Amino acid sequence: METEKDKHPPEKSSSFVSRDPIQENHEPGPDPKTNLDPDQDRHQNHDIENSTRSEPPTEPETETEPNPEATEEEEENKEEEEETDATNAEESHPPTNFNEVCEEIDRFISVLSRAKESKYAPSINRVGGILQRAMSYLEDELRSLLNDSKTELASSEESNSTGENSCPGYSEEVVLNLNKLATGMINGGYETECFHAYIIARRSILEATLHKLGFEKFSIYDIQKMQWEPLEREIVAWNKMFKQCVNVLFTGEKKLSAAVFSGNSSVADCIFGSLSRSIAVELLNFAEAVAMSKRSSEKLFKFLDVYETLRDVILAMDDLFPEEIENEVKSEASITRTRLGEAMTCIFCELKNSVKADMGKTIVPGGAVHPLTRYILNYLKSASKFKETLEQINKVMDLLGTNLETRSKLYKDTSLSLIFMMNNGRYILQKIRGSGEINELMGDTWLRKRSSDLRQYHKNYQRETWGRLLSCLSHEGLIVHGKVLKPELKEKFKSFNAMFDEIHKMQSVWVVSDKQLQSELRVSISSVVIPAYRSFLARFSQNFTTGRQTEKYIKYQPEDIETSIDELFDGNATPTGRKKP
Incomplete structure (x- = not known):
């Protein structure tokens, strides 16, 4: 029965390569291009078969030697019968869907492989035309099935981040149909067209998925001209996407290729490799462009993120791609990592230069930790994850120490400059001890030296501030011939009171944010001042008349x-002269 598709065959895809039937030097049959009616073709085949299948003359049965020509004629008759059977089968059971088309194609190929082309060239030409139209139909069906699942795939990739679905976006039935279509095209000799259609459709779907996940294609020029804020957002999206590609998209794509081309694992690997390589190269091009962008200290952390992502995905690529593609992608990723490492090393050099040049005249109120110290230590702690920058950290730390010493001299009050050095020194030690990489890099010797410097700053501060106060409590000049000189005693108390008020007023607004250091300072001050004052008071207070003179x-x-000592280093002005009730 003539079907609608026979009347209007699918238009030949531009991806097909023209396949002209084989022509022999014999009288040509009807031109298949001028008559595409399948029923008429079949009647013509039948006429040819009847005209060629004439009965040979009968002879008496005698035992004779086998005639080679007769044997050859019998084989030809057998082939004609097989072709007629195939044609009759087509007439009695016309294909109704693409699965039956696939089966019919196999039967055509089987007949053609046994037919004598010189004798049946017209039939072969007509069958070739039918085969070409069938292949065009299969290609359209293959492309349609792949593209129909495009939207489903995009949502599946977002919702199923674990990659549990073996072929995201396609049901088992669709995957089975894709397999039959691909098998039919490959068996029909149209493997090139099949692979081409599959790769184009799947690449389009993957690129649409990446776009939905936030990845935009940028040229190296675009990225180099991009402002840091939008580039930073793109880097965040890239990090997330590259990991998802390797852990989810590529894994699902590999399973899909293996299912659709299950009859040939090498073909499945080749197609998956071609698809995944093109996507991986796009992602690596972005990382390379980032590495080539203008360098600045603020970019270091995002550069580190890209570096770590490349390190992670290289490990995740094991046994994912075909060996050749895997080696190529890993090599490209390693080269990009190297370039990022070079960029980060240059950023460190710029950081060293900025620390060396940053000798501003502005002091930090209260001797607190300088913002540069916080910035550098936090910077180094993050950078320590990158082994190539570790060798630069020592140099940066030395430069920072020199910078802080220079800044401490900006304080007119020596005691305050010592508080400044203690604050910054304690902060540096804590940060380094909290980072295993930097701690190991700097070593115990460096840490002991810094700890010793801190103790020396503490001693110098105590001597500079509280040593002068304790000189007011010395007995020198107070006793002459066993008698206390009252005017000298009064001056001693007045000097002590005035100096203590001044110290309290000034140092209560100084800042020691580290609670342990703050407590250590207060305890050490109290342990020196209070016993000395209590002893002086016990010995000389009776020399004053009780009442107004004593209070004065x-x-x-x-x-x-x-109480007053416990109010020091809070960063808040506190009234002095308060007495405990």
Whole structure:
């Protein structure tokens, strides 16, 4: 029965290579191009078969030697019968869907492989035309099935981040049909067209998925001209996407290729390799462009993110791609990592230069930790994950130490400059001890030296500030011939009160943010000042008349001194002269 598709055969895809039937030097049959009616073709085949299948003359049965020509004629008759059977089968059971078309194609190929082309060239030409139209139909069906699942795939990739679905976006039935279509085209000799249609459709789907996940194609020129803020957002999206490609998209794509081309694993690997390579190269091109972008210290952390992503995906690529593609992609990723490493090393050099040049005249109020110290230590802690930058950290730390010493001299008050060095020194030690990589790099010797410097700053501060106060409590010049000189005693108390008030007023607004260091300072001050003041007070307080004179010169009790010391280094101005109730 003539079907609608026979009347209007699918238009030949531009991806097909023209396949002209074989022509022999014999009288040509009807031109298949001028008559595409399958029923008429079949009647003509039948006429040819009847005209060629005439009965030979009968002879008496005698035992004779086999005639080679007769044997050859019998074989030809057998082939004609097989071709007639195939044609009759087509007439009685016309294909109704693409699965039956695939089966019919196999039967055509089987007949053609046994036919004598010189004798049946017209039939072969007509069958070739039918085969070409069938292949065009299969290609259209293959492309349609692949593209129909495009939207489904995009949503599947987002919702199924674990990659549990073996062929994301396609049901088992669709995958089975894709397999039959691909098998039919390959068996029909149209493997090139099949592979081409599959790769184009799947690449389009993968690129659409990447776009939906936030990846945009940029040229190296675009990235180099891009402002840092939008580039930073693109890097964040790239990091997420590259990991998802390797862990989800590529894994699903590999399973899909293996299912569609299950009859030939080498073909499946080749197609998957071609698809995954093109996507991987696009992603690696972005990383390479980032490495080539203008360098600045603010970019280091994002460069590190890209570096770590490349390191992770290289490990995840094991046994994912065909060996040749895997080696190529890994090589490209390693080259990009190297370029990122060179860029980060240059950023460190620029960082060293900026630390060396940053000798501003602005001081930090209260001797607190300088912003440069915080910035450099946080910077180095993040950078320590990258082994190529570790060798630069030592140099940066030395430059930072020199920078801080220079800045400490900007303070007019020596005690405050020592507080500044203690604050920054303690902060540096804590940060380095909290980073295993930097701690190991700097070594125990460096850490002991820094700890020793901190203790020396502490001693110098105590001597500079509280040593002068304790000189007010010395007995020198107070006793002459066993008698206390009252005017000298009054001056001693007045000097002590005035100096302590001044120290309290100034140093209560100084800042020691590290609670342990703050407590150590207060304890050490109290351990020196309070015992000395209590002893001085016990020995000389009875020389004043109880009442107004005592209150005038003995302004503080030991408990008041302790309370005032506990108010130091809070960063807040506190009234002095308060007494404990």
